[in-house]
Amino acid sequence: MEGNRRWVTNELQHPDRDPTRRELLATGQQPYAAVLSCIDSRVPPELVFDTGLGDLFVMRSGGTALGPVVTGSVEYGPMTSGTPLIVVLGHQRCGAVAAAYKALRDDEPLPGNLQAITHALRPAYEQAVRERSADPIETMARAQVKLTANALRGNRDLAPLVAKGDLAVVSAYYSLDTGQVEILNGAPA
Numbered sequence: 240m241e242g243n244r245r246w247v248t249n250e251l252q253h254p255d256r257d258p259t260r261r262e263l264l265a266t267g268q269q270p271y272a273a274v275l276s277c278i279d280s281r282v283p284p285e286l287v288f289d290t291g292l293g294d295l296f297v298m299r300s301g302g303t304a305l306g307p308v309v310t311g312s313v314e315y316g317p318m319t320s321g322t323p324l325i326v327v328l329g330h331q332r333c334g335a336v337a338a339a340y341k342a343l344r345d346d347e348p349l350p351g352n353l354q355a356i357t358h359a360l361r362p363a364y365e366q367a368v369r370e371r372s373a374d375p376i377e378t379m380a381r382a383q384v385k386l387t388a389n390a391l392r393g394n395r396d397l398a399p400l401v402a403k404g405d406l407a408v409v410s411a412y413y414s415l416d417t418g419q420v421e422i423l424n425g426a427p428a
């Protein structure tokens with residue numbers, strides 16, 4: 240979050256991006272967080288948190304949709320090397336969420352494998368519909384990261400780590416307008 244403040248205020252430090260850091264990491268890594276974010280070109284985690292080499296595991300999928308490979312990739316750090324934090328990062332005006340919303344509302348499947356994203360986002364769509372929000376796509380985008388974080392936090396492999404206090408799974412939301420990351424749920428007390 241300190242790195243995100245630097246991003247918002249244009250006080251970037253570009254930490255851990257030099258040959259010394261590269262050499263230090265050549266034979267091992269110990270990132271302090273795993274970030275699951277959207278594929279959107281405007282939300283690269285390393286930039287919006289002002290991080291460098293070896294700081295983050297990063298997995299990206301359309302609308303942070305989960306599936307076995309995505310989930311396994313997010314679990315890798317926490318399960319094998321004690322990474323203490325997972326951040327599920329959604330964002331404003333998410334094209335994947337908007338496309339899935341329209342596909343579900345109109346019952347018109349997206350072409351090819353894109354429909355797998357629609358399928359993964361159905362619970363968030365249903366929550367947005369239940370809430371009767373004035374901006375259902377925005378509501379769905381926020382619901383999607385909260386539900387995704389909840390699913391990871393409660394799954395068979397990660398729940399024991401969370402129960403022991405060794406792992407936090409946080410949902411967060413990125414504003415394209417301001418660059419600011421807002422924590423939605425799951426932050427440790």
Ligand SMILES: [Zn+2]
Nearest residue numbers: 277279333334
């Ligand atoms: Zn997106």
